[in-house]
Amino acid sequence: MAAPGNNISSCWGVPDVYKHHEQKKICISRPKYREGRRDRAVKVYTINLESNYLMIQGVPAIGVMTELIQLCALYGAVEEYRPLDEYPAEEFTEVYLVKFQKLTSARAAKRRMDEKSFYGGVLHVCYVPEHETVEDTRLKLQDRRRYIIRAVRNKAREKEQKEAVNEKPTSSDKATTSETVVARHDKSADPDKTRNTSNICHYSGFPLLPLPPQEYHYYRHENPHGTIPTEDKMGTLHNAIIERVQSSSSYQTSLDKDRETEKRLTLNPSPAAVRFVPRTTHLENRKRRMEEAAEHSLTDVTINNEPLIGPKLPEPPKLDMEDGSLNTTVKLIRNTLKKVESVPDLKPVAKKMKPRRRI
Amino acid sequence: MWKKGSSEGSDRFEYLQTLVTEFQDTDSEEAKEQVLANLANFAYDPNNMENLRELQVPDLFLDMLTEENANFVEFGMGGLCNLSMDPECRDVILQSNGISLVTNCLSNQREETVLSAITTLMNLTTTSSHAEITDPAILQCMLRFSLSESPRLRNLAAVFLKDCCNQEQVARAEQQMQGQQTAVGIPLPKD
Structure with a gap:
């Protein structure tokens, strides 16, 4: 068995070039219905491929390490970083190794920074x-397992709740116990989750803005359900998603939104009884429906977006990270986000009523 | 197409069903690979677990493990690695005699396939499957992996030996290995 000590010392050792560092060839032969928003290679992502550790190649060798790390910090607390001088780099570029505190941050950073100009x-x-220690790997797997179990459990509970709501649609409207609130949050986050993985949307009209900093997880420990939507958002790293800065509404507004969602859900009870259909007919139906959907989707957009916006930030983040350097990072992130947010909102109609995010 | 906000899970179900159907109907290896990778990636999202179970995708992935096309094996194994995180999918895989199929992938030539197999075996460990997963042959294989040049393989095998079996079992497997003196059995992956 490999001694853990070995691995710790090798953690920041001389890097090797591995196959999974290479950019795979983009697949161009997908039929329309399987096309994603972004061109992608044929590749399967598993937890083994993910890591808190990111390698950033192609950084111009003009002394912009600070700027690079600041950019990284937009996506979450950076624990360690260093240039990988030994790693083969293209001329006039540098390679950096960055360790994020959380896997979710690394995911966000990878998705937002890859193939971006800098x-x-x-x-x-x-x-x-390969830069992980045994303990890193172990924790990564444990976190993933726990997260899946929690998500599956929440989904089951949400389903139960939905069934209950369908039975007596009015009574739950008034209920404000924390449990119902939580359930609504999950539900309203659902469209977003679904969208993340759907991988088949052709919209690109939303402003592409970075994720909010992932440290929210820490602040919201006392509300484990609240963290679900954010975490899940990351749960599907490989599928393009169009993030928008979730303009935070007050808690109450988000609740109202959720109620609307709930009503809609109640009005259209999901046709959960769909079963297998003969294949050819099914494909034709599918095609027809996709065409119809394309027509409708334009008018549906505003409604669709509503449940996504509110409930992601149930409470304003607390300030203290209990660590001086973390506090500095947080401040930096907040300031940067403020700047980012001053970009004019492209969809004022849908979001008019909501106050801007408070950082 | 995430029309209507996709809050209805049935849309997703239909989409996944379309994928499964295409996989079964197409004769093109390339299309099969793409769809398989698609499905395996969908298995990463816990929201899809139920649908994938209903569509018997766990069995579809298991079928892939005995294919000749190495991509099929890699993607199927990756899909199982993703699915097996969910306890219900885990049980389905166990019922379909998944352990032996996954164990065979430990001797695959591709590192990614081997890594998925190790993680899957860890996920498949329950009180009732424990004995089968900590078979001396598997432990010896993990011991060999834990000496591998590849840090990912080394780490993952170390985690397996730490979390999935007790130290007595490891010690016994180590002894047996010394008795053999030769590196018979499972070759290390190439890349």
């Missing part, structure tokens, strides 16, 4: 799980 270079960001 001081004249184009970044290539990939996970480097």
Whole structure:
């Protein structure tokens, strides 16, 4: 058995070039219905491929390490970083290794930074799980398992709740016990989750803005359900999603929104009884419906978006990270986000009523 | 198409069903690979677990493990790695005699496939499956992996040996290995 000590010392050792660092060839032969928003290679993501450790290639060698780490910090607390001088880099570029505190942050950073230009270079960001220690790997797997169990459980509970609501649609409207509130949050987050993985949307009209900092997880420990939507958002890293800055509404507004969602759900009881259909007919139906949907979708957009916006930030984050350097990072992130948010909102109609995010 | 906000899970179900159907109907290896990778990635999202179970995707993935096409095996194994995180899917896989199929993947030439197999075996460990998963042959394999050049393989095998079996079992497997003196059995993956 490998001594853990060995691995710790090798954690920041001389890097090797592994196959999974390479950018795979984009697949161009997908039929329309399987096309994603972004061109992607044929590749299966598992937890083994993910990591808190990211390698960032293609950083122009013009002394922009601070800027790079600041950019990374937008997506979550950076625990360690260093240039990988030994790693083969293209001329005039540098390679960096960045360890995020949370896997969710690394995911967000990878998704938002990969193939983005940075001081004249184009970044290539990939996970480097080979830099993990045994303990890192172990925790990563444990977290993932726990998260799945929690998510599946929540989903089951949500389903029960939905059934209950369908039986007596009015009575629950008044209920404000914490449990119902939680359930609504999950539900309203659902469309977003679904969208993340759907991988088949052709919209690109939303402003592409970075994720809010992932430290929210810490602040919201006392409300484990609240963290679900955010975490789940990350749960599907491989599928393009269009993030928008979730303009935070007050708690009450978000509740109202949720109620609307709930009403809609109640009005359209889900046709859960769909079963297998003969294949050819099914494909034709599918095609027809997709065409119809394309027509409707434009008018549906505003309604669709509503439940996504509110409940993601149930409470304003607390300030103290109980660590001086973390507090500095948080402040930096907040300031940057403020700047980012000053970009004019492209969809004022849908979001008019909501106050801007308070950082 | 996430029309109507996709709050209805049935849309997703139909989409996944379309994928499964295409996988079964198409003769193109390439299309099969793409769809298989699609399904395996959908298995990453806990929201899809129920639908995938209903569509018998766990069995579809298990079927792939004995294919000749190495991509099929890799993607199927990846899908199982994702699915097996969910306790209900885990039980389905166990019922379909998944352990032996997954164990065979430990000797696969591709590192990614082997890594998925190790993680899957860890996920499949329950009180009733424990004995089968901590079979001396598997432990010896993990011991060999834990000496591998590849840090990912080494780490994952170390986690397995730490979390999935007790130290006595490890010690016994180590002894048996020394008795053999030769590196018979499972070759290390190439890449």
